Amino acid sequence: MTLDTQTAPAPQVTDHGPQYKWIALSNTTLGVLIATINSSIVLIALPDIFRGIHLNPLLPQNTGYLLWMMMGFLMVTAVLVVSFGRLGDMFGRARMYNMGFAIFTVSSVFLAITWFDGAEAAVWLIFWRIVQGVGGAFLMANSSAILTDAFPANQRGLALGINGVAAIAGSFLGLLVGGVLAPIHWHLVFLVSVPFGIVGTVWAYLKLRDTGIRKRAKMDWWGNVTFAVGLVAVLVGITYGIQPYGSHSMGWSSPMVLSCLIGGLLVLGLFAAIEVRVPSPLFNLSLFANRSFTFGNIASLMSSIGRGGLQFILIIWLQGIWLPQHGYNFEQTPLWSAIYMIPMTIGFLLTAPVSGALSDRMGTKWFTTIGMVITACTFAALIAMPVNFSYPIFAVVLLLNGIGMGLFSSPNRAEVMNSLPVDARGSGSGMMSTFQNSAMVLSIGVFFSLMITGLTTHLPSTMNAGLIANGVPADQAAQVAQLPAVAVLFAAFLGYNPVQELLGSHLHTLPQANQDTLTGLDFFPHLISDPFADGLSTTFTFAIVCCVIGAAASLFTGTRDQLVETIEVTRGTAGNGND
Incomplete structure (x- = not known):
């Protein structure tokens, strides 16, 4: 089932002057930064939020509120980014990005003005967090495509590197911002985004313009529906799989969880069958004929699975064990755990822009491969470390972990985006973001499950x-x-x-x-x-395996002429009316 939603042909490229690319970079970096800050800001702030609404999240009947407060934002962005990237290809990437900024800002306002207590307040917060995730999905899906349109090929690594710094650094900065603001007043955790959202929204509407190609295309309704239903079912199954079920420590044997996982995978299989038959698919599977696109996404997926649950494990390690042993009251540990993880953010900030800029001239393969190898080695070092570690050694390991992720992230994103034909950058960026965000939720489920097993x-x-x-x-x-x-x-x-x-x-x-x-x-x-050391060894061994697979996949990127591949993919879609 398809519905015509044709757009007028747009010019191949519109020149808005030599300064436009920097305007695009600064605005999209702000948008991605506040979106990713909000993806993690509640993690450290959860105790103050639940105390503020007078709800005990540890009671069995309230655990669902806790999980949805943690996972709802990530889940909705994982589901929607590819659809919103596709809409950007069809109706204009800047237009969809601008809409996302507005939605994000409005939802932040409603989160900040929560005035009631108890379960009703929890439902209100979860609902508006999900709406905020919708805005974040628009921002994440179209920011890379806007930058790829605005910057020439020899500067894209730098631009995407800076944008990537905002994307990953935001998830770490969110912990720190939440830890600082929540003890003052939990409403500030949501209010802090409002002024940045207002400025960013107005700035985007005034300055951002579409510079790339828009497609003549039909909306793939069946693809959108089956993808959303299948992925939501799988992610819900993962979320509830880490909850106890009956006499079991986890819910993986629960009929509801099994139904979600099996049913979701079957629906995603149906989605794949639909995508190879419709003229304008949501997922352009022909893009996977491009080796750099395929192996770049595999590497990104494994990187996200390997590091997605790392924040949670480090927070539990610091808050539950190390900080109390060094004199910090349990109530103080959320803020201080964020402070003690700063070296990871510093390592990432130091290397991500530099590796992006250097990869423009030297190629991406060795940056991404070496970055994954370094990250794997840091997980091995964390396994070897005593639970009551020496902090200087721990800080160095976190710094190296951030360096490894920085070396990988920017060149990997540039490799994938440069491999895309110009009229598929929105959907291709959305596909990449879908893999990353879904992997983050999967990683949290896997890390928690392995830790609980240990x-x-x-x-x-x-x-x-x-x-x-x-x-x-x-x-x-x-x-x-x-x-x-x-x-x-x-x-x-x-x-x-x-x-x-x-x-x-x-x-x-x-x-x-x-x-x-x-x-x-x-x-x-x-x-x-x-017991924690046993669980830690199991979870980080899994992370090492993921990083090694990511390093191996990175070796297969950039091995063919990108221009030839792009022309081949473009020709493969030319018969679908995607001029």
Whole structure:
């Protein structure tokens, strides 16, 4: 089923003067920066947000609110970026980008003015976070295409590198901004985006213009519907898979989760069958005939899977174990965990623009390959590190991790975007963003699942023995020890005192000395250190495998003449009316 939504032919290129490319770069960098800051800003701010709306996210009936607050933004951007990139190809990339800025700004206003409490406030916040994700998807889907149109080929690596810095650095800066603002007042976490959104929206409408080709095309409705339904089902299944189910520590055996995963994959299979038959597909599968596009996306996908859950694991490591052992109260740990992860951001900021600029002259392959190898080595170093590490060594490893990601990110994006024909840059950019954002959600699910599996092996017996040794009756200790490991992880992740949350009212029946020991800064970190090390080894080994695959895929990029490939792909789509 298709519906004609034809656009008038546009000129091949419109010249808006030598300064236009820098206007495009500065505006799209601002847009991507605030979008990615908001993708992670709530992670550190969640304790203050839930305290502000008077809702305990650790209660079983409220866990869904917690998960959707964390994952909703990522999920909606993963689903929509490719469709919005396609709309940019059809109706104008600047026009779709401008619309995204406006939607993002309006939703930020509604998030900031939340005035009620409880479950109603949680639903309100989740809804407007999803709308904010819609705006973010418009921004992410079209920013790379706008830059690729505006910059000549010999400067695209630099431009996409700077834009890529904003994209990934924003996810780290969001942690820091959320950690600083949330303790002052949780509304500031959302209010901070409003002035930047207003300025960016007005600036985009006044200055951005479409400089590339627009397609004569039909809207692929069946493709859009099957893609959205299939991907949403898979991502929902992953999200609920890390929740407990019955007597199981995770929900992977839940009929609902299995139905989402299996049904979603079947619908995505139907989507692929549709895409090879319709004249103007949402996913232009012929683009995968281009080796650089294919292997560049494989490398990007594996990079995103390998590092997507890293923030969560590092936050739990710092907040639940390392910071309390070094004198920080649990309530202080969200902010300080963001501060202690700054070296990763510095490493990325140092190398991403430089590698992008150098790859314009030297090619991309060795930057991306070496970047993935360095990142894999840093995961190996984190495995070898004791749980109660020396911070200078930890900081150096995080710095190198950021350097590795910076070396990879900008040249990889430039390689993929340069491989695209001019009239497919919006949809191609959207496809790449879809792979990256979907991989981030998948990575979080995989990292949490591997970590929970590692904890479940030893944590119950360790916790049971530790609680009994400090005066907790055996039946109560056994009951607490059998609680799902995800409850322990979420408590540590949210900056709560885990033992105090797990024991609840039982804590007050114990002598004061035992209460002080159990809720002190040493008991829980020492209790969880060995089981956490097991989970850490499993998760980071998985990350190493992903990075090695990404490095191998990077070796296959840039091995054929890009111009020849672009002409071949363009010819392959010429019969579809995509002039």
